[in-house]
Each structure stands twice: as C-alpha cells, then as structure tokens.
Amino acid sequence: MKVLVAVKRVIDYNVKVRVKADNSDVDLANVKMAMNPFCEIAVEEAVRLKEKGIATEIVVVSIGPKVAQEQIRTSLALGADRGILVETEEKLESLTVAKALKAIVDKEEPQLVILGKQSIDNDNNQTGQMLGALTGMAQGTFASEVAVDGETVNVTREIDGGLRTVGLKLPAIVTTDLRLNEPRYASLPNIMKAKRKPLEVVAPADLGVEIKSTQTLVKVDPPAERSAGIKVGSVDELVEKLKTEAKVL
Amino acid sequence: MGILVVAEHDNATLKGATLNTIAAAQAIGGDVDVLVAGEGCAAAAEAASKVAGVAKVLVADDAAYKYQLAEAMGDLAAELGKGYSHILASATTTGKDFLPRTAALLDVNMISEITAVVSADTFARPIYAGNAIATIQSSDAVKVITVRSTGFDPVAAEGGSASVENVAAVADKGISSFVGEELAKSDRPELAGAEIVISGGRGMQNGENFEMLYKVADKLGAAVGASRAAVDAGFVPNDMQVGQTGKIVAPNLYVAVGISGAIQHLAGMKDSKVIVAINKDEEAPIFQVADYGLVADLFEAVPELEGKL
Numbered sequence: 001m002k003v004l005v006a007v008k009r010v011i012d013y014n015v016k017v018r019v020k021a022d023n024s025d026v027d028l029a030n031v032k033m034a035m036n037p038f039c040e041i042a043v044e045e046a047v048r049l050k051e052k053g054i055a056t057e058i059v060v061v062s063i064g065p066k067v068a069q070e071q072i073r074t075s076l077a078l079g080a081d082r083g084i085l086v087e088t089e090e091k092l093e094s095l096t097v098a099k100a101l102k103a104i105v106d107k108e109e110p111q112l113v114i115l116g117k118q119s120i121d122n123d124n125n126q127t128g129q130m131l132g133a134l135t136g137m138a139q140g141t142f143a144s145e146v147a148v149d150g151e152t153v154n155v156t157r158e159i160d161g162g163l164r165t166v167g168l169k170l171p172a173i174v175t176t177d178l179r180l181n182e183p184r185y186a187s188l189p190n191i192m193k194a195k196r197k198p199l200e201v202v203a204p205a206d207l208g209v210e211i212k213s214t215q216t217l218v219k220v221d222p223p224a225e226r227s228a229g230i231k232v233g234s235v236d237e238l239v240e241k242l243k244t245e246a247k248v249l
Numbered sequence: 250m251g252i253l254v255v256a257e258h259d260n261a262t263l264k265g266a267t268l269n270t271i272a273a274a275q276a277i278g279g280d281v282d283v284l285v286a287g288e289g290c291a292a293a294a295e296a297a298s299k300v301a302g303v304a305k306v307l308v309a310d311d312a313a314y315k316y317q318l319a320e321a322m323g324d325l326a327a328e329l330g331k332g333y334s335h336i337l338a339s340a341t342t343t344g345k346d347f348l349p350r351t352a353a354l355l356d357v358n359m360i361s362e363i364t365a366v367v368s369a370d371t372f373a374r375p376i377y378a379g380n381a382i383a384t385i386q387s388s389d390a391v392k393v394i395t396v397r398s399t400g401f402d403p404v405a406a407e408g409g410s411a412s413v414e415n416v417a418a419v420a421d422k423g424i425s426s427f428v429g430e431e432l433a434k435s436d437r438p439e440l441a442g443a444e445i446v447i448s449g450g451r452g453m454q455n456g457e458n459f460e461m462l463y464k465v466a467d468k469l470g471a472a473v474g475a476s477r478a479a480v481d482a483g484f485v486p487n488d489m490q491v492g493q494t495g496k497i498v499a500p501n502l503y504v505a506v507g508i509s510g511a512i513q514h515l516a517g518m519k520d521s522k523v524i525v526a527i528n529k530d531e532e533a534p535i536f537q538v539a540d541y542g543l544v545a546d547l548f549e550a551v552p553e554l555e556g557k558l
Binding site for chain 2: 011016017019026093094095098120121122123124125126127128129130131132133134136137138139141142144154157158159160161162163164165166167168169172178179214215216217218219220221222223226228229230231232234235236238239241242246248249
C-alpha cells in the first residue's frame with residue numbers, strides 16, 4: 001500500500017527561541033532549522049512499514065517555503081521514495097495546510113497518511129485531525145503503536161491516564177507521539193542516493209487551494225519569568241518554610 | 250449566540266477539566282451551554298446541570314459516543330455548534346483529538362490550548378514549548394478553542410440549575426471503533442488536577458527508586474510525575490511525564506527531585522504556585538525557577554523528608 005507522510009520545516013529543537021524586541025513575533029533570523037521531531041518519527045514509521053513489506057511506496061509531502069526541500073531530501077535519505085513540495089513563502093494556518101494535504105491525498109490516494117502530532121513551533125496539534133475531517137478518514141492520534149492488518153489499522157494512542165487502542169478502516173490517518181519509534185540517522189550513501197530521487201514542486205493554486213488567513217498575530221511576549229527563590233540548608237528548614245512561609249503543607 | 254462547551258466525562262462523572270473550560274467560557278462572556286455526549290451518561294449530564302453558571306445542558310446519549318471517539322464527536326460538535334459563537338473543549342487528549350475535526354467541518358481555523366481570554370475574539374496561548382506567549386485574534390465566524398486547564402480557575406461544581414435537553418445523535422459513519430484501553434490504576438490523584446505533585450528525574454537512577462517518591466506522595470496526598478529523561482530511560486511510563494510533550498501541571502506545590510530542569514520540563518510545571526527543587530548539582534537550571542532549593546543527595550533527603558511529614 002501507498003503511505004503518504006507529511007513533514008514540516010521548523011526551528012531545530014535544540015535552539016532556544018527568542019521573542020523579538022518589538023514583540024511582533026519570535027526571532028527566526030539565522031536560526032538553525034530542521035525537520036519537526038514528530039515528523040521524523042512519522043517518516044521512520046513509514047520506512048519501517050516498508051521494511052516489513054506492508055508499505056510499497058512512501059511519498060513525502062511538505063507545504064512551505066522553497067528551502068523545505070531540505071527536509072524532503074532528508075526524508076528521502078531516510079527511505080522515502082519520492083517527494084512533493086507545495087511551495088509557498090506565505091505564513092500558513094492549519095486549515096490551509098490541511099486543505100493542501102487533502103488535495104494531495106485526492107491525487108495520490110494513499111492507504112495511510114502519517115503526520116507528526118504537532119509541530120514544535122506553533123504547538124497547534126490540529127493538522128492531522130483536520131485532514132481526517134476533510135477527507136472523511138478515521139484517525140489515530142498520538143500513536144505509540146501502529147499495526148496494519150488487512151483492511152484495518154489498529155492504533156494504540158497515548159491518552160491521559162494510559163493507553164487506548166482504536167481500530168480504523170483504511171484509508172486512515174495516524175499522528176505520531178514520541179514513543180512510537182526512535183528515528184534512524186541517514187547514512188552518507190543514502191544521502192547521496194536521495195539527491196537523485198524525484199521531488200515534484202507544485203503551487204497551492206495548482207491544487208486549487210487558496211491561502212486564507214483568519215488569525216492575526218497581535219503580539220508575542222516572552223513568558224513570565226520566575227525568579228530564583230532561596231536555597232535552604234536542610235530538610236528541616238525546607239519543611240518549616242513550606243509550612244510557615246509558603247503555607248502549602 | 251452563546252458558547253458551547255463540550256464536556257469531558259466518563260458517562261458517570263464530569264472530569265474536573267470541564268470546570269476550568271466553563272470558566273474560560275464565562276471569561277469570554279455569554280450564555281454557556283454544555284454538551285454531554287456519551288452512552289448512559291445521565292449522571293454526567295446531571296452533574297453538568299449543577300455546575301454554576303451553566304444555562305443549558307445538551308445530552309446526546311447514543312452508543313456512538315460511548316468512548317467519545319474523534320470521528321463521531323467531531324461530527325456531533327460541528328452539527329450542534331453551528332448556532333454558537335464559540336465552541337470550547339478542554340485541551341486533554343480527548344479534546345485535542347476531536348475538536349480540530351469540528352473546526353475543519355465548519356471551515357474555520359482553531360485556537361489550541363488558550364491560557365487567557367483577552368476579549369471575545371482574542372486569546373493568549375503558549376507557542377514554542379512555552380518559550381513565547383502569542384496573542385491571537387480570530388476573524389472566524391465560529392471560534393473553535395481548546396482550553397488549557399492551568400490557565401483558568403475552575404468554576405464551582407455546585408450551585409447551578411441548568412435545564413437538560415436531549416439532542417439527536419449524528420449518524421455514525423462506522424469508520425472507527427474502540428478496541429481496548431489500559432489505564433494506569435492508582436489511588437493517587439491524577440497529575441493534571443493534583444494540589445501537590447512530586448516528580449522524579451534522571452537522578453532517580455531507576456524505576457525502583459521511585460518508590461521513595463510514592464511514599465512521600467502518599468503522605469501528602471500528592472500525584473507523582475516524572476521528567477522526560479526519566480521516561481526515556483524507562484524508569485516509569487509515559488503517562489507520568491510532566492513537560493511540553495507530556496502533561497502540563499500547575500499545582501500549589503511542585504517538588505522536583507533529581508530533575509535538572511530542561512526547558513522541555515519547565516514548560517510543563519513553571520506555573521506551579523510553589524516550586525521546590527532537590528538536586529545535588531547546585532548549578533542545575535531547576536534552581537533558577539525554584540522558590541526553595543535544597544542542594545542535597547536525593548537518596549538521603551527524600552527519606553528524611555518523608556520521615557518529617
């Protein structure tokens with residue numbers, strides 16, 4: 001079966017982001033960018049399905065600027081077969097991204113679509129679910145296990161208080177959580193090979209997708225700083241302070 | 250135009266997070282209706298009708314909603330939500346699962362995990378793992394929002410007398426089903442709602458040593474959490490994880506034991522009222538946010554603490 005994986009280019013997770021002095025946004029100038037960690041897990045899961053003989057072709061799609069080709073190439077080096085970039089330099093909201101992905105789904109007709117549960121920039125956690133609604137597909141979000149069985153897929157989900165397994169009719173959508181797998185590193189020969197794999201570039205308009213914005217970023221503030229308190233010398237002093245000063249015991 | 254709050258419940262009782270979400274709805278202003286969708290959920294609906302400030306409770310009692318699967322819930326909330334100015338759900342793994350579907354079905358964007366209401370169309374929410382707070386204004390006809398519980402004090406569970414009205418189920422498409430569930434069984438309170446949380450990190454060295462934290466927790470009536478490092482090392486299961494990729498907590502007292510204080514972890518607990526850190530490394534970043542820091546070997550300090558409570 002064909003598997004579609006969506007990936008996003010975001011700030012590298014090791015970089016501490018800073019708010020611009022004019023509070024208009026965060027400062028991403030000259031900041032290291034990388035594939036969203038949850039998307040790496042999505043690519044890895046697809047590659048594992050291919051290694052198990054379940055997936056026959058892995059198509060990777062990204063919606064974003066021209067430089068997002070880097071993240072698609074990384075996915076190709078990890079084992080995806082071909083890539084599609086829906087290229088736009090505009091700022092995108094989740095619904096537009098979901099609509100662009102739906103257009104790709106309509107064209108490619110994958111049996112499984114795997115996405116990260118959220119991107120570490122906007123932390124929205126929306127796109128996979130929106131794609132589910134737009135395509136009429138079932139979804140297994142925050143997945144820690146994916147088991148394809150004939151016409152269905154069982155997805156074990158990380159939920160508050162434990163794990164829940166749902167059975168979904170294919171085609172279906174999976175969004176990844178951290179424990180689903182540990183992504184591999186691309187080997188040098190595979191990085192070289194990836195350069196020759198097909199990467200198609202399309203414009204949102206080619207897919208009939210209009211970029212619409214309904215959310216205005218009014219301002220961005222740094223979080224309220226907590227100042228360091230005091231050091232206590234002993235457990236006795238700690239208990240005493242918690243009882244009499246903080247009054248939380 | 251009122252506000253529709255989709256309740257989180259287990260058919261018998263209303264989950265605490267719903268009270269925080271109703272508080273957010275009241276901060277927006279307007280009549281607040283609560284949707285209770287489940288199977289055999291009359292008790293949960295009754296509980297919702299008693300919550301202070303609720304105008305009307307809508308009950309969709311149908312087998313399709315027994316497990317509140319995203320596909321059926323998303324359809325129902327979209328259908329019922331059409332006449333409302335706002336649709337709210339708690340930013341739990343249930344709310345986060347179905348509400349984006351509702352937004353897409355209504356052809357609107359969604360605002361995730363708000364922590365403050367600025368006005369009826371403007372909200373604050375953390376981005377970049379809590380390293381920045383964005384204020385967002387929405388021009389969508391219906392504002393579809395998940396609410397982070399720690400941003401709002403819960404409304405009173407009693408004191409209201411809302412009318413209860415049955416609503417029809419939306420035809421289930423039958424594309425998803427519940428297979429099974431493994432819930433952690435514990436007599437301790439749930440992490441998200443606990444007054445006191447004690448968490449362990451990589452410094453705990455192994456899962457057995459968490460027993461020390463359980464003992465302290467039982468004396469304090471506290472919940473036990475963990476850093477991602479402790480989860481990744483396999484000491485404890487993932488549902489104990491406090492942090493940006495785990496649970497967000499804001500208890501009255503948060504005790505961090507053997508936790509260095511990575512940004513990821515701080516994002517999940519820095520809104521706690523009082524933070525205590527116990528760590529033998531006095532340079533650990535956790536001390537920069539702790540109200541009370543104790544530089545000590547946790548294997549001595551924690552048993553001593555337990556003895557003195």
